[in-house]
Amino acid sequence: MAAEKSTDGGFNIDPMHQFEIKNWIPIDLGFIDLSFTNSAFFAFLAVGLVCLFLWTAMSGSSLVPSRMQSMAEGLYEFVRNMVRDSCGEAGLKYFPYIFTLFLFILGCNLLGMVPYSFTVTSHFAVTVFLALSVFITVTVIGFMRHGVGFLGLFWPMDAPAFMRPILAVIEVISYFVRPVSHSIRLGANMMAGHAVLKVFGGFVAALGVFGIIPIAAIVGVTALEFLVAVIQAYVFAILTCVYLHDALHMH
Numbered sequence: 001m002a003a004e005k006s007t008d009g010g011f012n013i014d015p016m017h018q019f020e021i022k023n024w025i026p027i028d029l030g031f032i033d034l035s036f037t038n039s040a041f042f043a044f045l046a047v048g049l050v051c052l053f054l055w056t057a058m059s060g061s062s063l064v065p066s067r068m069q070s071m072a073e074g075l076y077e078f079v080r081n082m083v084r085d086s087c088g089e090a091g092l093k094y095f096p097y098i099f100t101l102f103l104f105i106l107g108c109n110l111l112g113m114v115p116y117s118f119t120v121t122s123h124f125a126v127t128v129f130l131a132l133s134v135f136i137t138v139t140v141i142g143f144m145r146h147g148v149g150f151l152g153l154f155w156p157m158d159a160p161a162f163m164r165p166i167l168a169v170i171e172v173i174s175y176f177v178r179p180v181s182h183s184i185r186l187g188a189n190m191m192a193g194h195a196v197l198k199v200f201g202g203f204v205a206a207l208g209v210f211g212i213i214p215i216a217a218i219v220g221v222t223a224l225e226f227l228v229a230v231i232q233a234y235v236f237a238i239l240t241c242v243y244l245h246d247a248l249h250m251h
Contacts, residue, residue, distance in 0.1 A: 013198070013199055013202030013203075013206075014198075015194075015195035015196075015198035015199050015202075016195065017198075018118075018119075018194060018195075018198055019119070019122055019123065019191065019194075021037050021038065021039055021123070022037060022038045023035040023036075023037055024036050024037060024038060024041065038118045039118060039120055039123060039126070041118075042108070042111060042112075042117060042118040042119075042120050043108065043120045043126070045111065046104065046107035046108045046111045046120065047104065047107070049107055049111065050103045050104065050106075050107040053068070053072070054072055054103075056068060057069045057071065057072035058072055075102075075103070076099070079095070079098060079099045079102050079237065080092070080095055080099075082098075082237065082238060082241060083095045083098055083241055086238065086241035086242060086244075086245055087241055087244050087245045087248055087249075088245075088248070088249070090248050090249075091241065091244055091245065091248060094141075094244060097137070098237055098240055098241060098244075101130065101134070101236065101237060101240060102233055102234070102236070102237040105121060105130070105186070105232070105233040105236050105237075106229070106230065106233035108120040108121045108126075109121055109190060109228075109229035109230070109232060109233055110226070110229050110230075112190065112194065112229070113222070113225060113226060113229060119190050119191075119194055121186055121187065121190045121232075122187060122190040122191040122194060123187065124183060124184070124187045126187075127182075127183035127184070127186045127187040128179065128183040128187075130182075130183065130186075130236070131178075131179040131180075131182035131183035131186075132179050132183075134179070134182065134240050134243060135178055135179040135182070135243070138240075138243045138244055138246070138247045139247070141244065141247045141248070142246070142247035142248075142250075145247065145248060146250060149250075150247070150250070152250060153171070153175075153246060153250055154168050154171040154172050154175065155168050155171075156168070156171070178243060182236070182239055185232070185235065185236075186232050186235075186236050189228055189232050190228075190229075190232065193221070193224070193225045193228055194225070196221055197218060197221055197222065197225065200214040200217050200218045200221065201214070201218065204218070
């Protein structure tokens with residue numbers, strides 16, 4: 001329940017309980033824990049639903065598209081145009097990677113809006129992994145494309161000579177902070193919104209007949225959360241494009 005009676009007669013609302021990781025199938029190898037959790041289940045479920053959506057939408061593709069085909073093609077064109085506008089034609093080579101990231105995050109975010117489901121992207125372990133994968137991939141691409149010259153990204157040649165060492169330190173710090181901000185932005189936004197919904201849900205039970213007020217707030221926050229779910233997937237993808245642009249074009 002959203003709210004439970006506490007020992008002092010009040011209501012105990014725990015908005016963080018919904019983010020608890022639960023081991024459904026314990027798998028302990030001694031030195032590593034590979035237990036199958038609720039987080040892993042909903043991550044696989046999100047991947048499965050995205051694949052099912054794309055397969056269903058495109059299996060019977062025709063010149064006059066159906067609604068599902070139009071949605072799938074719209075998502076494809078949206079992300080493709082985003083990659084091309086941000087990174088140029090050279091970035092289209094990495095479009096499948098960014099498209100996969102976008103759909104996975106979008107699927108997890110939207111699946112988390114279903115009652116009694118689990119929001120995979122509310123956990124920093126997941127968002128940090130995604131952000132680090134982008135950071136490492138972009139860095140490797142930068143060195144593969146430019147070699148040691150990629151380090152020139154941190155040395156602003158247009159700045160006055162006496163300021164270059166200071167700016168270089170700032171550039172290095174900002175570069176290595178990227179995965180931190182990239183991951184926290186997604187995880188914090190998803191966690192905060194669901195926590196607010198949980199708190200309002202507790203107020204419904206606590207206020208009794210006056211619970212109509214938090215119910216109205218829940219409707220508004222839920223609509224906002226659906227918007228946030230889409231926007232955060234877009235923000236993660238567009239930032240990936242921005243970082244990829246630096247690796248490809250060095251400016």
